[in-house]
Amino acid sequence: MSLPADPAAHRAGWHWDSVYPALAKLNLFLHVVGRRNDGYHLLQTLFRFIDHGDSLRFSPRRDGKLHLVKPLPGVPPEADLCLRAARLLRDVSGCRKGVDIHVEKRLPMGGGLGGGSSDAATVLLALNHLWRLYLPRQRLQALGLSLGADVPVFLFGRNAFAEGVGEILHGIDLPPAWYVVLEPPISIPTADIFSAPELRRNTPPIPSSRNISWSPGFGRNDLEPVAVRHFPVLAEYLAWLSHFGAARMTGSGACIFAEFPTHEAAQAVIDVLPTGMRGWLAEGLTAHPLRTLATD
Ligand SMILES: C[C@](O)(CO)[C@H](O)COP(=O)(O)OP(=O)(O)OC[C@H]1O[C@@H](n2ccc(N)nc2=O)[C@H](O)[C@@H]1O
Numbered sequence: 438m439s440l441p442a443d444p445a446a447h448r449a450g451w452h453w454d455s456v457y458p459a460l461a462k463l464n465l466f467l468h469v470v471g472r473r474n475d476g477y478h479l480l481q482t483l484f485r486f487i488d489h490g491d492s493l494r495f496s497p498r499r500d501g502k503l504h505l506v507k508p509l510p511g512v513p514p515e516a517d518l519c520l521r522a523a524r525l526l527r528d529v530s531g532c533r534k535g536v537d538i539h540v541e542k543r544l545p546m547g548g549g550l551g552g553g554s555s556d557a558a559t560v561l562l563a564l565n566h567l568w569r570l571y572l573p574r575q576r577l578q579a580l581g582l583s584l585g586a587d588v589p590v591f592l593f594g595r596n597a598f599a600e601g602v603g604e605i606l607h608g609i610d611l612p613p614a615w616y617v618v619l620e621p622p623i624s625i626p627t628a629d630i631f632s633a634p635e636l637r638r639n640t641p642p643i644p645s646s647r648n649i650s651w652s653p654g655f656g657r658n659d660l661e662p663v664a665v666r667h668f669p670v671l672a673e674y675l676a677w678l679s680h681f682g683a684a685r686m687t688g689s690g691a692c693i694f695a696e697f698p699t700h701e702a703a704q705a706v707i708d709v710l711p712t713g714m715r716g717w718l719a720e721g722l723t724a725h726p727l728r729t730l731a732t733d
């Protein structure tokens with residue numbers, strides 16, 4: 438996906454009527470290298486954006502209310518990441534404007550694709566622009582971190598090698614690639630996987646992003662063996678996709694992916710997907726399409 442050279446021109450193209458994408462991320466690898474005193478885990482992970490995700494739209498409200506037009510089943514309004522992001526932005530800026538948020542949900546919840554985090558980041562980017570607040574990217578990233586460890590990368594807007602809990606981001610260039618993503622029919626609570634006693638928490642750290650030469654099979658996902666133990670159905674999905682490529686879980690699961698060098702190679706796998714197994718093809722992106730909505 439190519440972006441216009443002039444960020445101001447690009448920003449000008451986003452209006453109240455626009456559809457704002459909230460893309461998925463894949464964790465191409467995910468190493469747990471330690472644990473902080475507050476229980477959060479120190480990670481090293483490689484984030485890649487893919488061209489599959491939720492779509493958000495915004496309409497101004499005159500009564501100053503923040504309103505989610507179609508609440509997500511099972512998510513109370515006070516926990517919804519879109520509303521929490523909008524409220525946070527108003528609290529820190531003093532803005533009193535109201536908005537209706539429309540979310541077209543495509544990403545599974547508890548899928549490891551960062552759906553809720555991506556929605557929150559898109560709300561921050563879009564309302565920062567539409568409400569003319571113009572908080573800079575670093576400030577948005579700090580706000581995003583208070584909503585979840587996965588939020589900052591979507592505001593950063595480039596594929597990234599991440600450290601800390603996911604907030605220390607180093608932009609990284611990745612080659613073109615296509616992904617087959619399988620959606621096992623389960624939702625995995627991230628906290629349950631991180632709190633498992635058997636989780637390996639001492640993978641030796643990679644010294645720097647310069648030591649990463651990404652190709653499928655590099656590193657591993659330390660959360661995967663724990664998730665497979667708790668949710669054995671994942672093993673079936675991993676085994677099936679492994680016939681075609683290096684299959685791996687993203688984030689804390691449940692989705693499983695494999696990378697392919699061409700669209701055709703990925704499509705050939707989708708073409709033989711067994712009945713009852715849900716999966717789709719996505720292209721790896723070089724940058725998030727909303728990246729130029731925030732200033733550096
Ligand atoms: C697994 C990843 O998706 C990889 O990108 C992220 O680390 C998870 O990010 P997230 O879903 O935004 O996670 P948060 O909402 O911040 O945290 C959910 C729970 O996961 C655990 N958690 C999360 C991130 C992290 N680095 N260490 C943790 O131990 C904590 O128990 C936390 O209460």
Ligand SMILES: Nc1ncnc2c1ncn2[C@@H]1O[C@H](COP(=O)(O)OP(=O)(O)OP(=O)(O)O)[C@@H](O)[C@H]1O
Nearest residue numbers: 517518546547548549550551552553554556587688
């Ligand atoms: N807008 C939202 N979209 C999805 N989930 C939300 C949203 N707001 C709150 N949540 C809550 O967040 C939980 C995690 O959902 P999410 O889709 O982000 O999972 P995930 O992809 O596994 O996350 P991650 O990869 O960041 O760990 C959901 O089960 C739900 O309770």
